[in-house]
Amino acid sequence: MVFHTTLRVATRGKGLYPVTRQVSDWLRKQPVVSGALIVFIQHTSCSLVIQENVDPDVTLDLRDFFERLVPEAGEGYRHTMEGPDDMTSHIRSTLTHTSLTIPVIDGVMALGTWQGLYVFEHRAHPHQRIVVLQVMGE
Amino acid sequence: MVFHTTLRVATRGKGLYPVTRQVSDWLRKQPVVSGALIVFIQHTSCSLVIQENVDPDVTLDLRDFFERLVPEAGEGYRHTMEGPDDMTSHIRSTLTHTSLTIPVIDGVMALGTWQGLYVFEHRAHPHQRIVVLQVMGE
Amino acid sequence: MVFHTTLRVATRGKGLYPVTRQVSDWLRKQPVVSGALIVFIQHTSCSLVIQENVDPDVTLDLRDFFERLVPEAGEGYRHTMEGPDDMTSHIRSTLTHTSLTIPVIDGVMALGTWQGLYVFEHRAHPHQRIVVLQVMGE
Helix, strand or coil, rough: CCEEEEEEEEECCCCEEECCHHHHHHHHHHCCCCCCEEEEEEEEEEEEEEECCCHHHHHHHHHHHHHCHHHCCCCCCCCCCCCCHHHHHHHHHCCEEEEEEEEEECCCCCCCCEEEEEEEEEECCCEEEEEEEEEEEE | CEEEEEEEEEECCCCCEEEEHHHHHHHHCCCCCCEEEEEEECCCEEEEEEEEEECCHHHHHHHHHHHCCCCCCCCCCCCCCCCCCCHHHHHHHHHEEEEEEEEECCCCCCCCCCCEEEECCCCCCCCEEEEEEEEECC | EEEEEEEEEEEEECCEEECHHHHHHHHHHCCCCCEEEEEEEECEEEEEEEECCCCCCHHHHHHHHHHHHCCCCCCCCCCCCCCCCCCHHHHHHCHHHHHCEEEEEEECCCCCCCCEEEEECCCCCCEEEEEEEEECCC
């Protein structure tokens, strides 16, 4: 059995946006008990991460770390016509994840206690992001 | 249903080599309508990325960023016997991707409009690289 | 057919711990001939990598590179209450992998000759880590 849907996530600038609840709400309605969930983001300037779901400071520190690791200025980028935050967004998405595969056991994602799913927005301005969810199994 | 093949990609030094067309040409011939495509590269000194497929400057900026992020000289690497570009290649492949999973919907990869698949070569000299493609579904 | 298990990995400080043998030993006992193996680690302060399985210096150089790339001191992290190695662990796990998907062909993982699977521990003290293995196919 294979089922899919698309999730729309409205972002408001750089940072991590939690999507665990939307994903698990959809998954609960699918009849797959054992299988795999694929989470796939259809963009190259934002990405996906699984990170701690307790202390919001973790997500702020993550955002700030990538700001330092992939600086907007002084790097001599060629691709600049879409703004100073565009090439850095491509690099930051490459350093994180476009697709994640999560085991489904007893009908739910087999996440650890402290794990949450996030869309990591790398652009400065608001965007509508599309995440494809697909579950496959029996 | 599960089908697989291997793709051979000839690289000519560091940089990103597009493989979207070869992958979608193979996928089109498989009878899977809904499922998942696994793209897996059988090496540890090159990797896979999904990135923008329009402006070739993006791939050049990506290549150059990884050259700065993981410098070949002055880092005191232990593993040097295969040349100065070998340990850096292992690190650069770890920072990007060895496997990607892409939803297949209506018989095609559910990529976003601007997304393309690339082999990211991290070694300086030409190589023959092997990518395993596997599609599973119904 | 879908089968899963959990692997417990005892880590003794920062570094890469090989798990290829445990994973392939379990896989050999499953009746799946063609399909996909999902390897998923249920933590946000350690991660998974596929890297060279020959020269142990590669894993030491990898560990040391991440120590330099994501420094413990002087970065002004907010999330510090779990020790100086905790926020850096979250970042290092984000830069590597929480889930890997590996094609299964003829009943075994389709790894390249030099590829091995590792748990990458980012915390300084010993931990018990849980890795979920799931194989799906026919």
